[in-house]
Amino acid sequence: MSRVYRRLFWHISADWVAATISWLALFLFRKNYIEALKHGYTIPINQDIKLYAGLIIIPTFWIFLYALTGYYQHILRRSRLKELENTLGTSIFGVLFLFFVFILDDSVSNYQDYYISLAILFGFHFITTLIFRLINATHTISQIRSRKWGYNTLLIGTGNTGLTLFQELENAKIHEGFNVVGFVQIVQKVDALPVPILGSWDQLDEIIKSHQIEDLIICNDPQDSEYVPLIIDKIQNEEIHLKMLPNEYNLVMGMVKMNNILGTMLAEVDFEVMPYWQKFIKRGMDMFFSLLALIVLSPVFFIIAILVKMNSNGPIFFKQDRIGYKGEIFKIIKFRSMFVDAEKSGPRLSSDEDDRRTSVGIILRKTRLDEIPQFVNVLLGQMSLVGPRPERQFFINQIVSKAPIYKRLHRVKPGITSWGQIKYGYAEDVNEMIDRMKYDILYLENMSLALDIKIMFTTVLIMIQGRGK
Numbered sequence: 001m002s003r004v005y006r007r008l009f010w011h012i013s014a015d016w017v018a019a020t021i022s023w024l025a026l027f028l029f030r031k032n033y034i035e036a037l038k039h040g041y042t043i044p045i046n047q048d049i050k051l052y053a054g055l056i057i058i059p060t061f062w063i064f065l066y067a068l069t070g071y072y073q074h075i076l077r078r079s080r081l082k083e084l085e086n087t088l089g090t091s092i093f094g095v096l097f098l099f100f101v102f103i104l105d106d107s108v109s110n111y112q113d114y115y116i117s118l119a120i121l122f123g124f125h126f127i128t129t130l131i132f133r134l135i136n137a138t139h140t141i142s143q144i145r146s147r148k149w150g151y152n153t154l155l156i157g158t159g160n161t162g163l164t165l166f167q168e169l170e171n172a173k174i175h176e177g178f179n180v181v182g183f184v185q186i187v188q189k190v191d192a193l194p195v196p197i198l199g200s201w202d203q204l205d206e207i208i209k210s211h212q213i214e215d216l217i218i219c220n221d222p223q224d225s226e227y228v229p230l231i232i233d234k235i236q237n238e239e240i241h242l243k244m245l246p247n248e249y250n251l252v253m254g255m256v257k258m259n260n261i262l263g264t265m266l267a268e269v270d271f272e273v274m275p276y277w278q279k280f281i282k283r284g285m286d287m288f289f290s291l292l293a294l295i296v297l298s299p300v301f302f303i304i305a306i307l308v309k310m311n312s313n314g315p316i317f318f319k320q321d322r323i324g325y326k327g328e329i330f331k332i333i334k335f336r337s338m339f340v341d342a343e344k345s346g347p348r349l350s351s352d353e354d355d356r357r358t359s360v361g362i363i364l365r366k367t368r369l370d371e372i373p374q375f376v377n378v379l380l381g382q383m384s385l386v387g388p389r390p391e392r393q394f395f396i397n398q399i400v401s402k403a404p405i406y407k408r409l410h411r412v413k414p415g416i417t418s419w420g421q422i423k424y425g426y427a428e429d430v431n432e433m434i435d436r437m438k439y440d441i442l443y444l445e446n447m448s449l450a451l452d453i454k455i456m457f458t459t460v461l462i463m464i465q466g467r468g469k
Contacts, residue, residue: 003149007075007140014132015066019059022125027051029120058098065094070276076149076177077241078137087133091126150179151214151241154207156231158197159188159221161245166194181211186224186231201231205327208240217266218244232269233407242269273412273447281449286385290375297372304335304360304369311360314340317373322390325413330382332390333373337361347394349433350426365426368463374416386452387415388440391433398430399437406437408444417459419443419451 027050066072071086099118143149155162162183169178182198184207189197198207207213216235220228228244235242243266274282294301305316318336321329342348342356350357350365357365364370377383383390388409391399399406415421420436420443427433443451 004075007136008072011072011075011133011136012063014136015063015129016059018129018132019062019125020055021128022121023054023058024051025124026117026121027054030117054102061098062094065090068277068280073276076140076144076151078140080134080137080141083133083137084130087126087130091122091129095122095125144177145175147175150175150177152212153178153180153215153217154182154184154198154211154213155180155217155219156184156186156201156204157188157219157221157224158183158185158190158193159224160190161221162219163190163193165217165219165245170194178215178217181213182207186220186227188221188224201227202234204231204234213240215241215243218242230404233404235271240271242271243267244269271411273444278447278449282384282452285449285452286378289385290378293372293375294379300369301372304364304372307360308336308358308364312336312339312358321392322414323393323396323410324382324390325410327410329393330377330390332383333376335364335370335373337364337370347392349395349428368417368459371416378416382413384413384415386417386455387413388418388437388443389421390414395430395433399433402430403434403437405441406434409437409440412444412447417455419455422455422458422462 069086069090071090095118098121099114103114103117103121140149155166157165166180166183169176169180180195182196183193184204185197185200198211204216208216218228218231232242246267308316314336316336318334318338319331320334322332324330337358338350338354338356338361339358348356361370374383378385396406418440420439423439424432424436427436443455
């Protein structure tokens with residue numbers, strides 16, 4: 001069992017024990033005080049089925065709540081202050097939920113007993129959970145500071161700035177967990193470096209995989225500053241922790257996110273596009289609505305399949321390689337809307353006057369009904385209901401040559417519909433794809449469940465009105 005899974009086991013076990021203790025304390029208090037006060041005698045516990053059920057259901061609820069909020073992510077990156085903040089926030093929410101679901105309908109002698117029960121549950125749960133978590137966090141921090149644990153780290157920049165940062169990290173009295181395995185060269189390079197240069201910045205993807213990198217620190221010299229946006233756009237992995245040395249512009253504009261006041265001054269670049277609990281719900285919505293759509297629309301599915309087959313020779317479905325989440329290739333599935341061998345002369349985008357479309361295909365594309373089979377892609381986890389439209393590598397290369405920022409879209413799953421799609425529909429040329437990309441980038445920076453629902457609602461209206469192309 002790896003170190004991460006061992007720590008995860010201990011954290012979950014501690015949270016389970018804390019939840020069990022707090023619920024047992026509340027149960028005993030209500031039996032020996034609240035119910036005894038009402039009935040005039042102590043209520044025997046005996047083999048109360050509610051107690052045993054609660055000791056299973058309640059801890060399970062708490063573990064699920066912690067997982068939903070993302071608490072069990074990055075288990076080796078602990079801060080005692082963060083433990084306090086997280087424990088306080090989830091305890092307030094969870095205790096209120098349990099109060100209204102399990103406690104509010106209890107029989108009591110007066111309403112003040114409800115307040116007492118709420119206070120007892122919150123006090124025991126918060127204090128017990130926090131104590132266990134502080135013990136775990138202290139152990140983790142101690143192991144990191146003693147250099148027994150750490151994170152495989154790359155320094156991006158082989159100039160004087162990179163060398164200075166390496167020396168500062170290595171000579172730090174309090175180790176911050178950065179185990180530097182090597183440098184990545186941008187342009188500038190000093191003659192002698194204490195650890196090897198593993199490659200250049202445009203090879204980051206391969207270097208990260210081959211060396212199991214967890215942290216990247218951009219430490220470019222001023223002459224290399226123009227490459228920094230390109231480097232950031234090249235990293236499509238939310239599991240990677242990217243930091244950089246803040247400059248005067250960052251500081252003035254308030255762009256620095258710091259979480260360590262004693263260590264090296266590093267600004268953190270946050271790749272998380274949605275809170276973890278919203279990602280969980282988004283995936284749940286994807287699976288639920290995709291399955292529902294495939295069931296409800298099955299008659300439409302069958303009719304379209306017949307029309308496509310009768311309208312022209314060729315298969316019912318059209319499959320094509322597209323680039324998805326983190327640059328992975330997958331087969332997108334659509335109803336065929338064009339004649340077979342429509343691209344025998346090479347890749348080509350569609351337009352309103354495209355003579356490659358069949359008569360049925362024209363209707364399918366205007367109503368977006370050709371996209372229905374993509375619900376299968378969503379169920380397989382290759383796509384989402386809402387997200388930037390996936391493109392072919394042929395066109396991505398052209399887009400990136402003009403707008404490198406496009407690579408940021410690979411940080412999320414592609415979608416059946418998107419903000420850019422409802423604005424532009426099917427792009428007719430690369431320039432229009434770039435214009436559409438601007439809305440998808442805006443979506444990426446403002447992702448939320450509310451925005452997803454609004455985009456889905458607008459897409460349905462476009463389908464009803466037949467305003468697609």
